[in-house]
Amino acid sequence: MRDLMLCKRKKRQPFNKIEAWQLLSRRKAFTALPWVKVYVDRIRLPSGRVISDFYAIDLPEFVLIYAQARNGKVLCQSQYHYADDKTGLSLPAGCLEKKESPLEAAKREFREETGYMAQTWKFIGSYCVDSRRGCGKAHLFTAKGLKKISRPLTDEMEEGDIFFIPPSRLIEAVMRGEVISLAVAFLISLATNPSLAKGGSKL
Amino acid sequence: MRDLMLCKRKKRQPFNKIEAWQLLSRRKAFTALPWVKVYVDRIRLPSGRVISDFYAIDLPEFVLIYAQARNGKVLCQSQYHYADDKTGLSLPAGCLEKKESPLEAAKREFREETGYMAQTWKFIGSYCVDSRRGCGKAHLFTAKGLKKISRPLTDEMEEGDIFFIPPSRLIEAVMRGEVISLAVAFLISLATNPSLAKGGSKL
Numbered sequence: 023m024r025d026l027m028l029c030k031r032k033k034r035q036p037f038n039k040i041e042a043w044q045l046l047s048r049r050k051a052f053t054a055l056p057w058v059k060v061y062v063d064r065i066r067l068p069s070g071r072v073i074s075d076f077y078a079i080d081l082p083e084f085v086l087i088y089a090q091a092r093n094g095k096v097l098c099q100s101q102y103h104y105a106d107d108k109t110g111l112s113l114p115a116g117c118l119e120k121k122e123s124p125l126e127a128a129k130r131e132f133r134e135e136t137g138y139m140a141q142t143w144k145f146i147g148s149y150c151v152d153s154r155r156g157c158g159k160a161h162l163f164t165a166k167g168l169k170k171i172s173r174p175l176t177d178e179m180e181e182g183d184i185f186f187i188p189p190s191r192l193i194e195a196v197m198r199g200e201v202i203s204l205a206v207a208f209l210i211s212l213a214t215n216p217s218l219a220k221g222g223s224k225l
Numbered sequence: 226m227r228d229l230m231l232c233k234r235k236k237r238q239p240f241n242k243i244e245a246w247q248l249l250s251r252r253k254a255f256t257a258l259p260w261v262k263v264y265v266d267r268i269r270l271p272s273g274r275v276i277s278d279f280y281a282i283d284l285p286e287f288v289l290i291y292a293q294a295r296n297g298k299v300l301c302q303s304q305y306h307y308a309d310d311k312t313g314l315s316l317p318a319g320c321l322e323k324k325e326s327p328l329e330a331a332k333r334e335f336r337e338e339t340g341y342m343a344q345t346w347k348f349i350g351s352y353c354v355d356s357r358r359g360c361g362k363a364h365l366f367t368a369k370g371l372k373k374i375s376r377p378l379t380d381e382m383e384e385g386d387i388f389f390i391p392p393s394r395l396i397e398a399v400m401r402g403e404v405i406s407l408a409v410a411f412l413i414s415l416a417t418n419p420s421l422a423k424g425g426s427k428l
Contacts, residue, residue: 037303037403038386040312052255052263058280058358060255060263065307077261078308079282081358100240103356104268105281109243110356153306153313153406155261155284157360160407183241193420200240203356204363208411215418217396 041068048078056082081151081158082117085128086205088213089114089140089165095186096213097136097168103202110202111187111195113209124148124161132165136184137174141167146212151205160205164213189214244271251281259285284354284361285320288331289408291416292317292343292368298389299416300339300371306405313405314390314398316412327351327364335368339387340377344370349415354408363408367416392417 044066052060059080065073089097101112116131118124125143133139146162174184187195193214201207212218247269255263262283268276292300304315319334321327328346336342349365377387390398396417404410415421 037301037312037314037388040303040305042305042310043307051257054254054263054265054278054280058263058282060257060261062257075257076307077257079261079284079360081282081355081360098240100243101356102243102245103353104246104279105353105356105359107245109240111240147402147410149407149410150306150308150405151355151407152284152360153304153308153315153409155360156308157282157284157355157358185240190420193418196415197420199350202353204352204354204407204411206356207350207352208407208414211411211414211418212399214420215396215414217393217400217417 043067043076046072051077077155079152079155079157081156083124083159083161084115084117084205085124085131085161085163086113086115086209087128087132087140087163087165088146088209089132089136089138089168090189091168091186093186095188096192097138098185098187098192099135100183100185101203106202108202111192111200111206112203113206115206118161125163128161128163128165133171134175137170137172138168139171140165141169146209146218149205149208162205162209162212246270246279249275254280280358282355282358282360284359286327286362286364287318287320287408288327288334288364288366289316289318289412290331290335290343290366290368291349291412292335292339292341292371293392294371294389296389298391299395300341301388301390301395302338303386303388304406309405311405313409314395314403315406315409318409321364328366331364331366331368336374337378340373340375341371342374343368344372349412349421352408352411365408365412365415 046064048061048063051062061078063076065076099112103110114132114135118127144164148161151157192210196207249267251264251266254265264281266279268279302315306313317335317338321330347367351364354360395413399410
């Protein structure tokens, strides 16, 4: 038991590094391209024990955008979430296309889904959706200085309204359980957290 | 385009409800119990279009706990995240056992992983890890009034230090990318968000 030592910006990972699991072999267990790949990995734990069937799941990477208009309101969407069979409050999002960087995907998806462009973009971070099995990677962005340039391109699998909400109302929606996606709930909670002003790299 | 109408606590989902996708049939595409199930669903979109191969993924439900000692510091763990091959800052977590409620699982996992008990528990919310495909459900809790009652039970797949960090330092760790799990990053961002004091139901 110990308190975390004071850590400066450059001193990353102030906690003890844990020995990695060793991947001994990997085989495809299930594939449904381009959506899902399941691997069964044979791994060796730091203790020496071998696990012969650890399942890792590969899903497409996606971007998610918290975009504020000049009046501070945030561009939101209502979205149907199949996994929960519910409509939830969401943010513009979409999958990376081949050879596209997360920022390129964020700009393209934002323009296509909302009809807006943004002047400044800030990269917040990339996260494995499930830190053990994988389940895809979420690349999170904030954007400012919005300008309407076209109509949204409709996609019948991503159908939903577009509207603007003040940040204070948005975090209340997270508290009330109106945000169903973990990634969306995270980005809203972080973007409305006063600490964010200190971090993040402007792109 | 419209602003969100002022919504009171009892008026849930102030945004338009979107018509649900209709599940026409489901078959198991891949099963590795108790870890992974992949279903292939035949669904009808609101437009009438039928998708014959929408993949839904079932992973175990888990709990995650943001527990504060009387001095306000938060009980953290360092944890190896296989999906990213990195050690990250994490919070006590674990899977639900059969017939266990999320709160029961949270109390059990917390005691087993840390050797602590907590006096008060607050349920924050349940989230699909992936709001389209599923990938398990995360049940989030905060806890206060910690009391050490035993040694942690070691689990060689969840090996890691236990230590306490002030909330301000914890949200900084999220900003610096030292938190790898999306669910952990979300719970920290929400718990350190001043708005949380207003919401959540005490258990």
